[in-house]
Amino acid sequence: MKAYDIRQVTEVDLPLLGQLERSTFTETFQSVYGADDLQAFLEERKSDAAIRQEWSRADAAYYIIAVAGTAAGFLKINLFRQPDNGTLLPEPVMEVEKIYVQKAFQGKKLGKALMEYAYDIARENFVCTVWLGVWEHNLSARKFYEKEGYTVFGEHSFFVGSQRDRDLLMRKAL
Numbered sequence: 001m002k003a004y005d006i007r008q009v010t011e012v013d014l015p016l017l018g019q020l021e022r023s024t025f026t027e028t029f030q031s032v033y034g035a036d037d038l039q040a041f042l043e044e045r046k047s048d049a050a051i052r053q054e055w056s057r058a059d060a061a062y063y064i065i066a067v068a069g070t071a072a073g074f075l076k077i078n079l080f081r082q083p084d085n086g087t088l089l090p091e092p093v094m095e096v097e098k099i100y101v102q103k104a105f106q107g108k109k110l111g112k113a114l115m116e117y118a119y120d121i122a123r124e125n126f127v128c129t130v131w132l133g134v135w136e137h138n139l140s141a142r143k144f145y146e147k148e149g150y151t152v153f154g155e156h157s158f159f160v161g162s163q164r165d166r167d168l169l170m171r172k173a174l
Contacts, residue, residue, distance in 0.1 A: 004072070004110060006117050009062035014055060017062055018048045020074050024100035029160070032137075037161025063117060065101070065110050073101035075114040079125055083169055085154045089129040090173070094122045096132040115148060119174065128174055133158065133167035145170050 009017050022042055030038060044050065054076070055062055063075045076098035082088060083095075096118050101110045122130050133156060134141050150170035158167045 002113075003108070004065050004067050004113060006063050006065045006075075006113065009055060009064055009074070011055075013064060014048065014052055016071055017055070017064065017074060018046070018051045020064070020071055020100070020102070021046045021051055021098075024073065024102055027103050028100065028138075033160050033163055037163045040161040041159075060097075061121070063114070065114055067105060067108070067110070071102075072105035072108075072110055073099075073114065075099050075118055077118055077121060079121075079127070083131060083133075083154065083156070085156045085169060087154050087169070089131060089153075089171055091129070092125065092127045093129045093131060094118070094125065094127040096130060099132075111144060122174055129171055130174060131169060131171040133169050136166045136168050142168070148172060 025042070025046060026038070033041070054060055057078075059079050059081055061077050061079070064071050065073045065075070075096070078095040078097055080092055081095045082093055096115070099111060099114050099118075101114070118130065131153075132145065132150070134145060135158065150172045152168050153171050154169040155166055156169060158165045
């Protein structure tokens with residue numbers, strides 16, 4: 001028996017998803033950004049309205065991972081979305097846009113479980129290339145993705161408030 005459950009987010013889950021989005025981003029990056037930039041980002045990109053809009057996109061799907069009934073993290077994928085830097089990857093493609101686990105649950109291989117779940121979805125949809133973006137200074141995430149077989153193929157800018165960051169774009173063939 002698995003020590004966790006993964007389920008697709010439904011409309012009733014949106015308040016919980018919003019809480020997870022805000023808490024995991026803040027836990028992960030509060031030491032990186034100034035308070036004003038972080039607050040502006042949370043209001044613009046992590047508000048309940050913004051998350052509802054992302055969730056309602058036809059190519060997007062969110063999944064929550066729970067341990068003993070407690071939400072521990074989430075995954076967001078975008079089927080058939082090419083990178084925004086002009087690179088055309090072998091199709092069909094899938095973006096793993098977000099994969100976050102709350103700090104209290106890290107070290108329990110839940111990120112790996114979410115990634116495996118994403119691969120299952122990719123295979124069901126005959127995806128041959130999975131890609132993602134990762135902040136260049138998030139060394140633990142980069143190490144995880146490299147261990148999964150991802151390689152860098154480009155970059156793009158990511159803004160948190162007024163702060164511009166460089167994300168590395170990574171891909172993996174299935």
